[in-house]
Amino acid sequence: MVSPLLVTGDGTLSYGAGSVTLPRADAREGAASKAADLQGSFSLADVSVAYGRDRVIEGVSMYIPPRAVTALIGPSGCGKSTLLRCLNRMNDELGNVHVGGTITLDGADIMGRAMDPVELRMRVGQVFQRPNPFPMTIWDNVAYGPRTQGIRKRSELDELVEESLKGAALWAEVKNNLKKHAFELSGGQQQRLCIARALATKPEVILMDEPASALDPISTQQIEDTIAQLKDSVTIVIVTHNMQQAARISDQTAFMLRESLDEPAHLVEMDETRKMFTNPDDARTESYITGRFG
Amino acid sequence: MTTPPTHSGRRLGRTTTRRAAEAVVRAIIYLCGWMAIIILAAIAVFLMWNSFRAVNEAGLFTMLSGTAWYPTSSPGKFGMLPLIVGSLYVTGVALVVCVPVGVAAAVFISEFSGRLVKEVMKSIIEFMAAVPSVVYGLIGVAVLIPFVKDAFSLMSGMTAVTGGIVLGIMSIPTVISISEDALHAVPEELRQGSAALGNTRWQTTFKVTLPAASSGIFAAVMLGLGRAIGETMAVLMLTGNAAVMPASVFESVRTMTGTIAAEMGEVVQGGLHYSVLFAVGLVLFTITFGINLVADLVLERQRKRWRR
Ligand SMILES: Nc1ncnc2c1ncn2[C@@H]1O[C@H](COP(=O)(O)OP(=O)(O)OP(=O)(O)O)[C@@H](O)[C@H]1O
Ligand SMILES: [Mg+2]
Numbered sequence: 238m239v240s241p242l243l244v245t246g247d248g249t250l251s252y253g254a255g256s257v258t259l260p261r262a263d264a265r266e267g268a269a270s271k272a273a274d275l276q277g278s279f280s281l282a283d284v285s286v287a288y289g290r291d292r293v294i295e296g297v298s299m300y301i302p303p304r305a306v307t308a309l310i311g312p313s314g315c316g317k318s319t320l321l322r323c324l325n326r327m328n329d330e331l332g333n334v335h336v337g338g339t340i341t342l343d344g345a346d347i348m349g350r351a352m353d354p355v356e357l358r359m360r361v362g363q364v365f366q367r368p369n370p371f372p373m374t375i376w377d378n379v380a381y382g383p384r385t386q387g388i389r390k391r392s393e394l395d396e397l398v399e400e401s402l403k404g405a406a407l408w409a410e411v412k413n414n415l416k417k418h419a420f421e422l423s424g425g426q427q428q429r430l431c432i433a434r435a436l437a438t439k440p441e442v443i444l445m446d447e448p449a450s451a452l453d454p455i456s457t458q459q460i461e462d463t464i465a466q467l468k469d470s471v472t473i474v475i476v477t478h479n480m481q482q483a484a485r486i487s488d489q490t491a492f493m494l495r496e497s498l499d500e501p502a503h504l505v506e507m508d509e510t511r512k513m514f515t516n517p518d519d520a521r522t523e524s525y526i527t528g529r530f531g
Numbered sequence: 532m533t534t535p536p537t538h539s540g541r542r543l544g545r546t547t548t549r550r551a552a553e554a555v556v557r558a559i560i561y562l563c564g565w566m567a568i569i570i571l572a573a574i575a576v577f578l579m580w581n582s583f584r585a586v587n588e589a590g591l592f593t594m595l596s597g598t599a600w601y602p603t604s605s606p607g608k609f610g611m612l613p614l615i616v617g618s619l620y621v622t623g624v625a626l627v628v629c630v631p632v633g634v635a636a637a638v639f640i641s642e643f644s645g646r647l648v649k650e651v652m653k654s655i656i657e658f659m660a661a662v663p664s665v666v667y668g669l670i671g672v673a674v675l676i677p678f679v680k681d682a683f684s685l686m687s688g689m690t691a692v693t694g695g696i697v698l699g700i701m702s703i704p705t706v707i708s709i710s711e712d713a714l715h716a717v718p719e720e721l722r723q724g725s726a727a728l729g730n731t732r733w734q735t736t737f738k739v740t741l742p743a744a745s746s747g748i749f750a751a752v753m754l755g756l757g758r759a760i761g762e763t764m765a766v767l768m769l770t771g772n773a774a775v776m777p778a779s780v781f782e783s784v785r786t787m788t789g790t791i792a793a794e795m796g797e798v799v800q801g802g803l804h805y806s807v808l809f810a811v812g813l814v815l816f817t818i819t820f821g822i823n824l825v826a827d828l829v830l831e832r833q834r835k836r837w838r839r
Contacts, residue, residue, distance in 0.1 A: 325727060327723065327726065327727060330723065330726050355729045355730070355731065356729065357729075358726070358727055358728060358729040359728070359729040362727065362728070363727040365720060365723065365724065365727075367720060369718070369720035369721055369723070369724040370724075371721060371724065371725070371739050371743075372721075372739075372742065372743045373742070381725070381728060381738070382728040382729065385728055385729055385730050385734065386729070431724070434724075434728065435727075435728070438728060438729065
């Protein structure tokens with residue numbers, strides 16, 4: 238078995254397109270050698286997306302390290318959600334979407350026929366912008382994914398439900414009310430329930446598309462705490478419009494930009510969050526982060 | 532306050548007229564709102580008033596439990612049970628036909644078809660609903676009566692099943708369009724959430740979308756039921772209209788609606804038979820009212836549970 242870093246590091250894949258700053262290999266090396274079996278890293282090479290004839294993203298190449306938080310930032314409409322949906326092939330659901338380039342998860346191509354999107358989505362969970370619990374009880378919501386995987390044993394499901402709710406920092410609030418209808422929870426609790434629901438299939442990666450943008454400050458804080466607590470066990474890719482939030486919670490930040498409507502968006506710069514927010518290489522990154530446009 | 536004093540007189544006048552106009556409009560709206568209830572109550576009172584003689588002379592219980600319907604013999608026998616059972620049989624068969632087909636078609640249109648197919652299907656369904664019931668009856672006479680006769684090797688093809696199948700087909704558009712609305716109202720985010728957990732479109736439909744739309748689908752079935760139980764023309768043409776207690780759905784039946792329509796032309800105005808037909812109408816009215824009431828109560832309870 239090859240370590241994901243060997244397969245996905247800058248040595249084997251060409252990042253020719255664009256002025257992409259790669260995460261330096263030595264930056265992740267310490268973490269990677271500590272646990273060589275770390276799973277949940279993505280490599281994107283020259284990824285492009287078109288909705289019909291509308292080319293939305295082009296030439297995006299990046300490495301998303303395992304067990305870390307990667308933030309996608311950029312002005313509205315620059316294709317952050319679109320790129321995120323490539324990672325669990327949710328674009329397939331939309332129809333008339335063309336995704337080009339190569340995306341690998343731990344070295345395995347996720348776009349080819351060899352990858353079953355259903356299996357991929359068990360490994361790459363997603364949390365949406367607006368909390369979307371299913372109209373059923375808290376317990377049933379969390380057990381939904383495992384049941385899809387074919388787990389039927391009540392005790393096993395009970396265990397998964399508890400574990401996942403703990404992972405999403407919701408257990409203490411709902412442990413006595415697991416039979417309560419999910420709609421009776423507050424918005425913030427519902428969003429953490431959705432995180433728990435995604436955790437229940439034991440994914441390697443969780444994608445979050447502005448998971449706190451519909452929530453109040455306290456709920457947002459709780460989501461951020463949950464993310465901080467989760468990143469030791471899963472890779473997190475998060476889209477956010479909140480610069481402070483990106484700076485607070487992410488390890489890596491990628492900045493995307495669509496310079497005009499006639500041309501597709503591209504990746505301007507990706508680096509460690511600290512560097513992106515203090516000393517970015519690209520002037521456009523700096524002006525976006527400091528709020529001069531977008 | 533901020534208006535210059537020179538305009539204040541005119542402004543006051545305008546406000547007064549406007550206030551009067553508002554009061555008139557409000558009264559009209561209130562009246563229209565109450566109109567539905569007034570009309571409904573008027574129908575009930577009218578039916579009761581006209582069936583008074585029947586209840587008095589034939590007896591309510593005797594009519595409801597009697598199994599002999601010989602309205603023209605003397606003295607006439609007015610046992611309505613065969614008619615009630617006939618209506619229930621036909622409606623039951625109609626439900627068996629229209630619920631599975633209607634719900635399945637709604638699922639297909641809402642969850643599995645592209646925009647073009649969806650539009651085409653919707654227009655076809657609207658057209659289906661617009662075809663007069665006599666036409667359905669004609670097709671039933673030409674096609675279904677011989678078919679039922681052969682398929683079940685019966686003496687006659689004019690049975691409760693025959694009428695029920697045609698009624699079911701006639702109710703399908705109602706069931707489809709209301710179920711489709713209910714499925715359409717399920718937020719797209721729920722489907723995406725389910726897909727993101729590795730479910731196929733089918734699994735999502737059965738585990739999330741259909742349950743989330745269940746109250747609307749229930750309403751669709753109830754409205755289909757209402758349509759079926761009240762339909763007259765097609766059943767009159769297809770069920771053979773024998774006013775005897777049917778032993779099974781493969782026998783000829785006469786429905787309540789069919790009885791009223793067939794016999795009303797031959798009765799003496801104000802006579803006992805006339806009054807008894809009103810009593811049949813009252814029973815029909817009570818049953819449909821009851822169905823709607825139950826549907827409303829269930830829907831209301833569902834709505835409370837599903838509110839977000
Ligand atoms: N389903 C779709 N069909 C067609 N075009 C789409 C679709 N989804 C997104 N787009 C287009 O793709 C472009 C990128 O959209 P996307 O939602 O990925 O942007 P975003 O960066 O997530 O924006 P925001 O920050 O506002 O969420 C936009 O121009 C949008 O109009
Ligand atoms: Mg977005």
